């Protein structure tokens with residue numbers, strides 16, 4: 168590990184900002200969802216129960232996706248300050264800026280991500 172990587176490198180400053188604002192937004196959204204899921208839980212007839220349950224399922228699905236994303240964003244912020252950001256976890260190659268712009272929290276370069284997806288589909 169190089170010595171000059173103790174703080175977020177200047178070239179990744181835009182991604183630090185992107186990740187921080189995504190982080191805040193997710194925390195906001197997760198707060199809202201938690202409330203929505205808790206507040207809407209008052210079904211007392213069968214039709215209401217069915218539709219409420221569907222809405223709850225949707226809300227919980229979104230909640231779980233947001234929580235997963237939050238973990239990824241937090242991990243990316245951690246890597247940013249550890250000086251490990253923008254490096255593929257598998258092949259240790261630099262992840263191209265274009266991919267980081269599309270997915271600032273990604274851990275893998277496109278090649279490794281595609282390889283992993285191909286493996287998990289088998």
Ligand SMILES: [Zn+2]
Pocket residue numbers: 255256257258259260275276277278279280
């Ligand atoms: Zn890779």
